[in-house]
Amino acid sequence: MSQHSSLKTSGSVGTKRSVLKRGERVKLLRTRGLWKEGRLPTNLPKTKPE
DSSP, X not given: OOOOTTTOOSSOTTOXXXXXXXXXXHHHHHXXXXXXXXXXXXXXXXXXXO
């Protein structure tokens, strides 16, 4: 079965994502100094990628 032409991605490899994964958000919060040790990685504040 083939994929519909509107669903194919052409050259989207390496595009900047607007959403961060949990690990990336924790890493970003650590670099900004907003992460407290011992805190659970759930219910994280919203962050914008750099």
